[in-house]
Amino acid sequence: MHDQVSDNPIMRSENPLLKKPSAVKRRDAAVSVLLRVVTYFILICAAYIFWDITKKGAPVVFKTSAPFVNTSFFTKSPETLMTWETEAGKFHRMDFTDYSQWKRDNPEEVIVEEKSHAYSGGGIFGPLVGTALLTLICIVVALFVGLTTAVFLNEYSSKGRFMDMIRLAIMNLAGVPSIVFGLFGLMFFCLFVPVLTQEPLDRSFLTIPLGAGNFIAFQGWGTCMLAGGFTLAVMILPVIIAACEESLKAIPMGFREASLALGATKWQSISKSVLPYAFPGMLTASVLGITRVAGETAPIMFTAALAHKDKLPWQEVSSLTGFFSQSVQAMPYHIYTVAARIPQTEYTKPMQYGSVFVFMVLVMALAALSVYLRINYRKRLKW
Amino acid sequence: MKEPAFKRRGFQFLGLNTQDFIRIFFGGNASLAIVVLVLICVFLAREAFMFFPDHHKDLKTYRQSGQEFVDYIGDEITAHTNLYSSLNIAYYAEVNKSSKEEDSILRATRAVLANVENLTAKTWGRFERDLDKLEDVNDDLEDLDSESEEDRAKIPVLQAEKARLESEVDLLREKLKKEIAEVIESDAAWELGVGTAKPPEEAYPKIKEAVLFAASPEADDDHPYIENLKDVAREKKKVAAEQLVAYKDTLKAMQAAVRPLKSFHSELRDKGLENKKKLVSFSTAATRKKAWEKGAEVAEDPAEKERMLAEAAKVVIEEPDYEGINQVFYDSVPRHAELAGPFEMEMAKLYEQIPARDEVATKSAKENLKRGEVFYKRFENRLSEGREGVKEWRHDKSISVVESVSSFLFGRDWISNSSWHDFYGLLPIFTGSLLISLIALSVAVPFAVAAAIYVNQLASFREQNFIKPAIEFIEAIPSVVLGFFGILVFGETLRAVSQVEWLQWVPGFPMAERLTILNAGLLLAFMAVPTIFTLTEDALNNVPKAFAENSLAMGATKLQTVFRVVVPTGVSGMIAAVLLGFGRIIGETMVVLLVAGNKIKIPDFTEGLGVVAQPAHTMTGIIAQELGEVDAGSLHWRALFMVGMILFCISLLVNFSAQRVLKRLQKV
Incomplete structure (x- = not known):
């Protein structure tokens, strides 16, 4: 604070006894201003990206x-957008379904300059639903495994070789690129895991007959939302484990000791006096996990995602297995499609910016929630 | 511990009680992390390492079919083409320099005219349609037979239609003129497009006049001013070309010099393709035969069965006579020597006549002549290599394991779905990945470290509480959103910046492309900042407070303390942060897939630092782009898994070293 006073020219002139800032001090001030500028430059870049996408x-x-x-x-789900002109020079722009209807209603109109713009019409309901389903599957699986792992690491384990190996594995898992998880998911969940089927495929790795025409075949689930969800779950496992462990660590040893001293078994003390207090922390972990997962594209590219799908997941599905073993549209993959895989025209812009804006706001809201929960949780944790 | 004798024993199985089972359940789930890591290794490795036997077989076919021989000659021709095209660009840069002003005016006029036509496209469309219809009506009128009763009745109808159309066309013409006059005043019409040289200020009224003239519905010809300009430009170019006539002749002679070799090459190439077909048909013969026989077994119709058996019998499994099919190549060695020797001498003589770098005036010509020097050296090397290679080539020389592995790791081409031969060389995508990562790191590290130092050491408490969550927010931006931003906004901005006059000293500027290494690198830098920032901040936090306090007590200023005490102590944590940031960058997929330009070629380092303005492809990008389109189990599929395996190994290595560095930090 002293520095700031001496930098102020008015104060200096009022106080003749104050020393002039030395060369070192001046250099210090310059360097800290530079550091501050650099810091705010990063934030300005981020703000500009938000602003630009929001504006459009x-x-x-x-x-x-x-x-x-x-x-x-x-x-609505993404559709082809049609633009055309009637002979009278009237310009029309409709989604494909409306266009067919319009053509039936106005058979006499002569259409000129008809153009189609793939994926540029309709809305983003299908991708939103797909992303929600993928995220849900992922978070259920990841939270189950992640939480139990964290409980083991924090409550049961003692130091040793096995523990070191587990920690090393988790840390290394955290650094693996997401596309590699995509490759793994494709090989493992789509093409290898066992399924109960009546018609095993030729490429099945191992087929075990169960009688009555049923087989367990190691042929994978195929490209479907279950495979995508599991792949994503494997990917965020380290994040969930770390977050759950942190929330367990925050609970004072005294809770466990008191419970054990009262004669509770290990499991009773964990389930009654540790886990309930760790619940808010786990909630934070799951929100953090959802944030990560919702934005990922690479792992679901080959395992679950589909650019075009007419039906919503729950339409025309008879069984529960049928529901889970279908491909879905997903927001990130949809954005990839409209950004890079279709010809760009002025009519594709609204769909592009609209989807990116909605997606960004959703993910950012989740991120904000996780930051808020964590700060709030840390504040409350004062026992 | 001894169990009390009176305690109820409770549930036990195999000497384990309930508590043990709960413990095992949790432990089992925990070891899932290890299981998953092992599974990833196994499943990636299973596909990836099956790549090498397949690749070995593929290389063998390449050699046995004589395609390798043909490519020696092909490489010589490619080297010549590279040299020739850079010299050619230099030549045209020199010639076009003379009429720079005229060209810029002409280009601007064309651009404005195109803009005006685009902006009035709707009316134009209607106008032209009506004109067509009018023509049709006129044709109909002419075709009418005056004898026929029926046709005579049509005349008034058609006449009325004609009159209506004529008035409509007139109306539209007026409307069009008015619209054009309006549109040309707007700014949109004067968008010259990025990269176009601006014409001199005084030419604008003339351009406007010329555009109005050319855009009007009656125009057939260009405005006299434009016609005149074209003549002037042509004349100037002619004069300039006359001065460089020796250069042009040399270029022509260079092109003529390669012609015999080219036709020789294409002859051999056909032969190579023929051989390849024979080899492929031999390698699939057994399976085809089996398939026919199997089909015949299950076929129910006897005639069908007969036919299939006949087909099966037709498939001959006969090993091709390798010596025989390759004889043509052995025979052509002397011919190649006959052609290549004089070719090299001729080229050396011709290259002497190319003007030196200080004899040309334009920047582009200078640069391209400089590249020409590099290409000429490469050309010479290629020729001597080719001569040796052709002489020593044997179709039956065995391929060692080292050779097959190194042709993947150090292969310079990644070509798939080619009719000639598919090459899977890692070098183009690896250099792309590495170059992008290096740019990203060199930008991200200073920013992130500076921000971390500021936030951790200098910022006020309130500032910290605002900046830290804000930077965490950046981490949450989905990479596909950033990639989208890069494609639609940042690429354009970057290119516009690269056109700015006073920034031309920057290597690689002005950039012709929107999607480049630089674009991807900068976006990835932005992505990596939060990772590096957070970890660096942690490292600085871990520096004991006493260190700083001691330093301050000794009379050091705040900044001296920060840079001489705190930062050096936390440096190993920072190194770990940078390593993890690198891991994050090299594994990032969506940004590079969308933004890096996806051109599978080793970046051309002859341009110096300007290499960053080129498009490239990356290891992550190539998997994402190509895996969806290949058959499971094919060589291409396995090559992609091999790339994935390499990414996996890089990430493990980076993680492992980061942990080692951190461990050392904890000991301090």
Whole structure:
């Protein structure tokens, strides 16, 4: 604080006894200003990206008139957008289904300059649902395994070789690139894991007959949401384990000791006096996990995602296994498709920016939630 | 510990009680992490290491079919082409320099005209459609037979239609003129596009006049001003070309010199393809035969069965006569020597006549002549290598394991789905990945470390509480969103910046491409900042407070304390942070897939630092792009898994060394 006073020219002139800042001090001030500028430059870059996407994406999602939200953008799945002109020079722009309807209604109109823009019409309901399902499967699996692992590491384990190996494995798992998880998921979940089937495929790794025409065949689940969810779960396991462990560590030893001293078994003391208090921490972990998973594209590219799908996952599905063994659209993959795999025209822009804006806001909201939960949780943890 | 005698024994199985089972359950789940890591290794390795036997077989086919021989000659021709094209670019840069101003005006006029036509496209479309219809009506009128009763009745109808269309066309023409006059005043019409040289200020009114003239519906010809300019430019170029006529002749002679070798090469190439077909058909013959026989077994119709058996019998499993099919190549060695020797001498003579670098004026010509020097050296090397290679080549020389592995690790081509031969060389994608990562790191590290030092050591408490979550927020931005931003916004911005006049000293500027190594590198740097920042901040936090306090007590200033005491103590933590940041960058997929340009070629380092303005492909990107389109179990599929395996190994290595560094930190 002393520095700031001496830097102020008015104060200096009022106090003739104050020393002039030396060369070292001046250099110090310059360096700290430089560091501050660099720090804020990073934040400005981030702010600019948000601002740019919001500026171009918000007009697609919101409207100036009631209900202020572009509902069809959220309730329809991606479609081909058609643009055409009638002979009278009237310009039309409709989704493909509406276009077919329009053609039936106006058979007399002559269409000129008809153009189709793939994936640029409709909305993003399908991808949103797909991402939600993938995330749900992933978080259920990852939280189950992650939480039990964390309990073992923090409550049961004693130091030793086995423990070191587990920790090493977790740490290394955290650094593996997401695309490698995609390759692993493809080989393991899509092409290897056992399924109960009546018609085993030729490529099945091992087929065990169960009688009555049933087989257990190691042929994988195929490209489906279950495979994608499990792949994502494997990917975020280290994050979940670390977060759960942190929340368990935060609970004072006294809780366990008191419980054990009262004659409770190990499991009773864990289940009654540790886990309930660790619950908020685990919630934070799962939100953090969802944030990570929702944004990932590479692991689901070959294991679950699909660019185009007419039906929503629950339409025309008879059984539960049928539900889980279908491919889904997903937000990140949809964005990849509209950003890089379709020809760019002025009509593709609204879909691009609209989806990116919605996706970004969703992921950022989750990130904000996890930051908020963690800060809040740390504040409360004062026992 | 001795159990009390009166205690109820409770549930026991194999000497384990409930508590033990709970413990085993948790332990089992924990060891899942190890299991998963092992599974990843096993499943990646299973596919990846099966790549090498397949690749070995593929290389063997390549050699036995004589394609390797043909490619020796092909490489000589490629080396010549590289040399020739860089010299050619230099030549045209020199010639076009003379009419730079005229060209810029002409280009600007074309751009503005295109803009105006785009902006009035709707009216234009209607106008042209009506014109077509009018023509049709006129044709119909002419075709009418005046004898026929029916046709005569049509005349008034068609006449009325014609009159209607004519008035419509007139109306539209007026409308069009008005629209053009309006549009040309707008800024949109004067968007010249990035990269176009701006014409001189005084030319603008003329350009406007010329565009108005050319855009009007009646125009057939260009405006006289433009016609005149074209003539002037042509004249100037002619004069310039006359001065460089020796250069042009040399270039022509160079092209002529390679022609005999080229036709020789294409002859041999056909032969090589033929051989390849024979070898492939031999290698699949057994399976094909089996497939027919199996089909015949299950076929129910006897005629069908007969046919299939006949097909099976037709498949001959006969090993091709390798010596015989390759004889043509052995025979062509003297011919090659006959062609290559004079070719090399001719080229050396011609290259002497190319002007030196200080004899040309333009920057582009200078650069390209410099590249030409490199290419000429490569050309000479290629020729001597080719001569040796051709002489020593044997179709039956065995391929060692080292050779097959190194042709993957150090192979310079990654070519798939080619009719000639597929090459799987890691070098192009590896250099792409490495170059992008290095750029990203060299940008991210200073920023992230500076920010961490500031936040941890200098910022006020309130500032810390705001900056830290904000940077964590950056980490949460999905990579596909960043990639999208790179494609649609950042690429364009970067290219616009690279056109700025006073930044031309930066290597690689002005950039012709939007999707480049630099673009991807900068976006990845932005992604890596939070990782490096957080870990560096942790490292600085771990420095004991007493260190700083002691230093301050000795009279050091705050900054002296930070840079001479705190930062050096935390440096190993920072190294770990940088390593982990590198791991994150090299494994990132979506940003590079979207933004790096996806061109599978080793970046051309002859451009010096300007190499960053080129597009490239990466290891992660190639897996994401190609895996969806290949058959499971094919060589290409396995090559992609091998790339994945290498990524996996790199990430393990990076992680492992980061942990080692951190461990050393804990000991301090």
